[in-house]
Amino acid sequence: MSRTVSDHILERLRAWEVEYVFAYPGDGINGLLAAWGRAGDNPRFIQARHEEMAAFEAVGYAKFSGRLGVCAATSGPGAIHLLNGLYDAKLDHVPVVAIVGQTARSAMGGSYQQEVDLLTLYKDVASDFREMVTVPEQLPNVLDRAIRTALARRTVTAVIIPSDVQQLDYAPPEHAFKMVPSSLGRPHYAATPSDEDLLRAADVLNAGERAAILVGQGARGARQEVMAIADRLNAGVAKALLGKDALDDELPCVTGSIGLLGTRPSYELMRDCDTLLVIGSSFPYTQFLPQFGQARGVQIDIDPHMVGLRYPFEVNLVGDARETLSRLLPMLTARQDNGWREKIEQDTARWWEVMRRRAAVEADPINPEYVVHVLDDMLPENVVLASDSGSAANWYARHLRLRGTMRGSLSGTLATMGPGVPYAIGAKFAHGDRPAIALVGDGAMQMNGMAELITIVKYWQEWEDPRLVVAVLNNQDLNQVTWEMRAMEGAPQFLPSQAIPDIAYADFARLIGLDGLRIETPQDVPGAWQAALASDRPCVLDFVTDPAVPPIPPHATLDQIEAAATAVLKGDSDRAAMVRQGFRAKVQEFLPGRRRSSPPRARDQR
Known part of the structure; x- marks a missing residue:
């Protein structure tokens, strides 16, 4: 049987030692899917629930492995869905290659179904290299350049392949005019200044x-x-x-x-x-x-x-x-x-004491700072952490002390919602022998995290260490935006945009075969973390937390405090608790206490 263009693409990915392609199927890449079947699923086709999640998983894999991330999607809507995850990679300088389908060449320019000008669409996100393959002889050069450019410049590149080209017989470039041969390999170097x-x-x-x-x-x-x-x-x-x-x-x-x-x-x-x-x-x-x-x-x-x-x-x-x-x-x-x-x-030791006191502030029902602060002492030595955007990122940044071989990341520059769970999935494919934890808000969990629990169900039994803990900070509020409205606009909470339903996240996890616990009192927080980290399968922890605990910035000014007070006067739906928690948290910075060279730690709980 002759090799097709699709067969050659997968063969070339294997030659570049690509192990996983995070993707979602569609008829725009049917030629590639058939080649995957002939190749014995090598490299592995990792099926996400949505193309955006496939891109995030490729980003998480690249961030935590230090290797190339690869994602694939069909033409039209599939290629469009990849964009948010690809921008996350571009802005955080992560090497990711996107392989996307396109309508057949004979239909281009005819306003055909799912026809999108992908070269224009990807002009910004894959600005360093994007190319459409129109004849087999363009390969392997196009794919090699996409991979080498992504790795060398730590960025996003894209290879667009029309559906009919995918099924053509592969023919390598000849030793002839206007043919461009290629070679494998990325040289390693360490540049130094003069x-x-x-x-x-x-x-x-x-x-x-x-x-x-x-x-x-x-x-x-x-x-x-x-x-x-x-x-x-x-x-x-x-x-x-x-x-x-x-x-x-x-x-x-x-x-x-x-x-x-x-x-x-x-x-x-x-x-x-x-x-x-x-x-x-x-x-x-x-x-x-x-x-x-x-x-x-x-x-x-x-x-x-x-x-x-x-x-x-x-x-x-x-x-x-x-x-x-x-x-x-x-x-x-x-x-x-x-x-x-x-x-x-001395100031640093004092700050960690402040964090301990802020975590100990009583809330209704649970202080989210306490949830994360308790985890700090229990972190496994080789844990991989993924934080979502929003108020969860505040507690990840301030309460978790990473040390040794621990790894952690989040959407740094794009600061998009939704990568917490798919990042953790990508991390598990990068390090199947290490436990992973995703800290996510309930907004991000509802946006896409619940669907990606299904991806976890599909693959978790092949991971050497099955532990993947998804911790949901469930406060029924899009909390970061709520606080931004209060502090920056002096505006009260706008419930139609900010309030979100209370979903039984742990029940859903158990329904699909994972572990799940709902935690409604602070007394149950330590035991919940211990149970999740000892589980024989991935686990969802549904922490019911207080939305009135403020993510006060380190440089909080009187103007910002006044803006928050203005929100109260304008009738914020949560005004009483917001004021109580805000001032109780802030005052912890000024309480007297012993200065220590390092913060106290309950090491026996680790």
Whole structure:
């Protein structure tokens, strides 16, 4: 039997060592589906419930494996549905290739069923490379370039294949004019700056007295080098959310996350420093960085297109974080004065004590901060965490201390709703021997998380470690937007847009063959986490939480407090509880308490 274009595509994916393609079927890729049958489902076709979820699963797989994510969808609506997940990959610099069908060539331009101008539609999301295959000889070059570009530039690329082309006999490019051959393989390299640029950076860093370091996901492979630099400069280290797992939170000088979802020590670190070193991060919110002119800055990034952003840096170093820091370290002078570092460590220890007290604030019925704070002591050493967007991301950012081999991520730049559960599914295909946890709000769970529980049912028994815990913070409110309305607009909660129904998430989980528990009292929270992490199958925890617990930002101003008070005066449906919880939570920052080098931990519960 002759090989078709579809057969060759799957063969080429195998040659690139692609193990999984996250997808949903449709007649626009029938040729590919038939080839999958002939190939013995290699690479594995992982069936999501929706194309957007397939894209999110490819993103989660790529984020947690460090490898290429691949997704596939049919023409027209299928290709359209992929877009949100693909934008998530693009904005978070994750390598993903989308393979999408198209109507037959003979129908193009005829306003045919499901005919969409995909080259135009994908022009932005796959701006680095998108191509439609119209003759077999275009392969393997088109697919190779899509894969190599996605990996090299950490971005999204797209290969569009009309349905009739999928079924043509494959013919390789010939040794002839206007034929483009190709080859496999991605070379590995570690770019480093010149000695001259490194000396300039060292001059800036040596001149300061109060150094701050900000790390992102690009610093994940340079933990020891980051800490060596921090110790040499007596610096504090803050983390962008995408870099939450780049450095241990238990290190005394690590101040935690930065930004609206960040910590007070990180905010003060940036507010008071005179020197800033940014490593592998494109953190976008300049208002959380030092005042312009206050601090001298150095940036390190492997992507030359991403340096010089966000802050007026004096020196921009293009290079691999680990290699660059290794060469920079001998050029730095050790700080003798420990006062700055000691203050950072004291403030950080104080912050974790504040978090403990905020989690202990009584709520009706359960404080969501308590739910996540309890989990912190129970996290398995090799856990993979996925947080959804919304108020759940606040508690993920502030209450979970990642350490060792723990991994965690969320939709950092797009901040879209809905990736929590599919990220965790992608993580399980990347690391089937590790437990995974998804923290999601009830809005995200209703949007798409419940349907993806069916995907979990389909595949969980093939994972070496069956544990995948989906924790739903069920407050019957689209809570993050509610608080944004209160704080930014001074507007009361608008119930027609914000109130959502109370769904029996745990019952649904049990109905389809998973474990599930509904938790309605704080006394039952620890036991629920223990049961889920000891279960022999994936488990849904339905925590009924109080929507009035505010995600107060680390820099909360009087104006924002006044705006929230205005919402109360305008008749917010939740005004009494909102005021009570807001002030009770905020006051925890000012209560007296012992300063500690590290926060108290109930290690016997881990």
